[in-house]
Amino acid sequence: MNEPIQYLIQVKTKLKPKFWVPVALGTALQFFGGSVFAQRNPAIAFLSDIHLQEVYADLNSEKFKGVPHPTTGKLATIRTMGSQLNSTRLFNENYFALLAALEELAKKKVKLVVLPGDFTDDGQPMNVLALQKILQGYAEKYDMRFFITTGNHDPVSPFGGPGGKTDFLGTQGQNQAIASDAAVFPSLDAAISDQIYHWGYAEICEALANFGFFPAKKDLFWTHPFEAFDYENYTWDNAKSGASLDKRTYQLPGIQLQVPDASYLVEPVEGIWLLALDGNTYSPGPNTSNPKPEDWSGSSVGVNLSSKVKSYQLAWIEKIAAEAKKRGKRLISFSHYPLVDFHNGASEEMKDLFGKGKFQLSRVPETAVSEAYAQTGLQVHFAGHMHINQTSAHKTQTGEQLINIQVPSLAAFPPAYKILEEKQPGQLHVQTEILEEVDRMDEFFELYSMEHRWLTIANPKALWNKEILKAPDFLAYTQFHLLELIRLRFINSDWPKDLGLLVNALDARSLQQWAASPEEKKEAYLNQLLLDQQTLPADAFKMGSLMEDFYLIKNGGDLGKTLIPQERLNVYSQVFALTKAEDTKSNPRSSQLADFLGIFSSLIQSLPSDDFVIDLQRLEIKKSH
Numbered sequence: 001m002n003e004p005i006q007y008l009i010q011v012k013t014k015l016k017p018k019f020w021v022p023v024a025l026g027t028a029l030q031f032f033g034g035s036v037f038a039q040r041n042p043a044i045a046f047l048s049d050i051h052l053q054e055v056y057a058d059l060n061s062e063k064f065k066g067v068p069h070p071t072t073g074k075l076a077t078i079r080t081m082g083s084q085l086n087s088t089r090l091f092n093e094n095y096f097a098l099l100a101a102l103e104e105l106a107k108k109k110v111k112l113v114v115l116p117g118d119f120t121d122d123g124q125p126m127n128v129l130a131l132q133k134i135l136q137g138y139a140e141k142y143d144m145r146f147f148i149t150t151g152n153h154d155p156v157s158p159f160g161g162p163g164g165k166t167d168f169l170g171t172q173g174q175n176q177a178i179a180s181d182a183a184v185f186p187s188l189d190a191a192i193s194d195q196i197y198h199w200g201y202a203e204i205c206e207a208l209a210n211f212g213f214f215p216a217k218k219d220l221f222w223t224h225p226f227e228a229f230d231y232e233n234y235t236w237d238n239a240k241s242g243a244s245l246d247k248r249t250y251q252l253p254g255i256q257l258q259v260p261d262a263s264y265l266v267e268p269v270e271g272i273w274l275l276a277l278d279g280n281t282y283s284p285g286p287n288t289s290n291p292k293p294e295d296w297s298g299s300s301v302g303v304n305l306s307s308k309v310k311s312y313q314l315a316w317i318e319k320i321a322a323e324a325k326k327r328g329k330r331l332i333s334f335s336h337y338p339l340v341d342f343h344n345g346a347s348e349e350m351k352d353l354f355g356k357g358k359f360q361l362s363r364v365p366e367t368a369v370s371e372a373y374a375q376t377g378l379q380v381h382f383a384g385h386m387h388i389n390q391t392s393a394h395k396t397q398t399g400e401q402l403i404n405i406q407v408p409s410l411a412a413f414p415p416a417y418k419i420l421e422e423k424q425p426g427q428l429h430v431q432t433e434i435l436e437e438v439d440r441m442d443e444f445f446e447l448y449s450m451e452h453r454w455l456t457i458a459n460p461k462a463l464w465n466k467e468i469l470k471a472p473d474f475l476a477y478t479q480f481h482l483l484e485l486i487r488l489r490f491i492n493s494d495w496p497k498d499l500g501l502l503v504n505a506l507d508a509r510s511l512q513q514w515a516a517s518p519e520e521k522k523e524a525y526l527n528q529l530l531l532d533q534q535t536l537p538a539d540a541f542k543m544g545s546l547m548e549d550f551y552l553i554k555n556g557g558d559l560g561k562t563l564i565p566q567e568r569l570n571v572y573s574q575v576f577a578l579t580k581a582e583d584t585k586s587n588p589r590s591s592q593l594a595d596f597l598g599i600f601s602s603l604i605q606s607l608p609s610d611d612f613v614i615d616l617q618r619l620e621i622k623k624s625h
Contacts, residue, residue: 041330041422042269044112045105048336048384048417049409050098051089051121051153053079054130055444057195064178064191067171070446077126080175081448082455083167085464085484088387091121093441094411097474098134100438101410101417106142110419112268113144115211116384116407117151117336124163126195128207135211147212149276150204150262151336151385152300158259158282160200161293164190169447173454201260202245212276213262215239221267224248225316229323250310255288261310265320273324275378277313277335279306301362302337302385307369314372321377330422331378338383339365339373340392340404343554346602353595358494360386370394374402379616380428381405382420387412389432389557391607391621401619405430406609413478414559428614429624434559438474445469464488479552479563483543486551499592502526505533506546508571514593515575523587530589544568550600557609569604576601 057077059065066075079091105113120127138144156163164179166188177190180197184190205213215222215236222239223229226248249258262278279302285295299305307314317333324331341347347364356362363386373381374396380403387409395401408416415435422428448469455463465484471477491500506514506529514525542548549568552560561569579594608623615622 041272042112043108043110044114044272044274044332044420045110046114046116046334046382046405046407046418046420047098047101047410048116048382048407049089049118049151049387049411050115050131051091051094051118051409051411052098052127052131052134053077053091053095053121054126054195055092055095057126057130059126059178059191059193059195061178061191061193064168064170064176064193067169067447069443076169076444076447078169078444078447079165079167080169080451081468082451082462082464083175085468085481086489088485089121089409089411090478090481091411092444093438093474093477094409095130096440096443097410097415097435097438100435100474101433102134102138102144104433104435105144106138108419111142111144112272112274113146114274114334114382115146115148116334116382117149118153118384118409119148119151120154122156122163123154123199123204124196125199125203128199128204132207135208139210145216145218145268146210147266147268147274147276147334148208149212149335150201150278150280152280152298155201155204155280156198156298157293157296158200158280159293159296160203161198161296163196163198165196166190169451173447173451174458201262205245205260205262212264212266212274214243215266219266219268220270221273222264224264225261225313229319231323231327250312252282252284253309255284257284257288257291261313263313263316267329271329273320273329273331275317275320275331275333277317277333279303279310279335279337281306281309300385303335303339303365303369303373304362306337307372314376317373317378318376325377332380332382332420333378334382336383336385337365338363338386338392338404338406339378339381339402340370340394341365341367342386342388342390342392342404342406343599344390344392344602344606346599349595349599349602353499353592353599354494354496367394370402371396374400378402380614382407382418384409388555389414389416389559389609391430391557391609391612393607393621395619403614403621408432408556408559410435412555413475413482414556415474415478416559426616428616430612430614431624432559432610434475436473436475441474441477442469482551482555483548486547490551491547496592498530498589499596500547501530501533502589502593503550503596504542504545504547505529507542507544508546508568511546511575512571514590515578519587519590522590526589526593546600550603553600553603557606559610561604572600572604576604 055078056074066077069076084090135146162180162184164184166177168176168178170176177185177188178193178196179185179190217236221234227242245260248261250261264276266274281299283297284291341364351361374394382405384407388406389408390406393403407418408414416432419431452466468480471480517525549564552563579597607621611624613624
């Protein structure tokens, strides 16, 4: 299979109208300048952070079988709206979002689909098997191929263990706890279900074996970090015999324990290498010699830790990158975790202003770590984990450049996926597709209304804004989810109190007035705004505020910009130009606001993240039009 592939090329000349000649692939590319190249490089879709939960599961539980749907009578196994609005992800409607995305890809005739982790919500049997059924159905019906890597919400521990959730929706609208055994929630009257147990690597990889974790017959090549690289003598039988998980383990530092690593390299079609990096790391707890399943804890920190615990991966990546270059393969890597700072270089300023433990800043790759990955020769990497739409790059001192593309989540704002196409040699086109319309997105709205009625009587302090049930489409629904998340959680958890109140109080007009005020009056202006804001309820949120626009940009990138009126964006540009942090040092509130505006300016000027082209020869990223 590794001999040069021959193509019949139809050539027109002055001597003859046309004739057919057999040529190798590289020659074909020279003849046609990309027509055969387009066949060799089909579109690849990236769907990240699906967090799939089976919404109509058979729980095998006598105590709780689900909530009867008022229209269909089907038993829904969903989480409460209250839990969704306090989480960075949806739990229920993303089930239908996945189906909508796959339907779109089927219509676009996209055959290669990558899932960069968190494909389930905590790797329970009901969720893994639901994903298996969905993907297998699309594979059989549309000849799609799926390639998966693990996220921190898939195997939450390497060998599985007890699990449970306290926030399923009960039959009256209350919270219903469900656990794999009674010891998980000893003080609660939980329903017991084997479908809530946390599966480990062995069970998850076996259930999803057809989706990249193991070699398939149709693969042109497949390997993993723990076997010798041998492209010339590759056979499926040899790859299969060497792919078992017991042969793909590493030892935890200082501990005599072997843990699986599900990384792999696959060539699904001629010329494309997909490199799946398993970035999960785990700690066995205090009993390192014989840890119990419940003792294991996962790490969502990402490559700052995995680059040390799994340092062998870097050498393997460097080997793969060199082989790809030598053989003329297009190497695209993906993992759950980003490899480059996703705040356009503003993460250190964010740590200074908000604190190192805020805004998930511990998940930002350190510069030295990005440098190490860039030096391997990787050029393009797709990641998830952060539920944001963003593009970033790290360039080494010796000229290598690593481009990190953050794929948004289907379970949060902005609900979107990305499609990669190499339409011309060395020109990678990335298109971000928003899921605006999702069929059945309102399927559980009547049940949420029941929950809201129950809270009105039983726990009014936990009430959420029922206006979300009027969302006209899925994009609006996820945007409302984000705004409620800011109101109910982020303002209190991530922001210095006064700064959060101020940013929530400021809109474009008042921000412009502050920026135009003389320095001696800036502080008084903010003090009055703060006094006015403190008279409002503690959880008040101002629509159209600087706070809202900040999160639209931070999470949505270019997609968020499209939801902000141009006149507001113009005001922000003017204020950024007028504001200098050093001019406000004598005024504490103005100084803090100026620091925030510097961060906002960096985010708003990030690299293109919607529809853009990566020129691998010039190492440039530019909008495609």
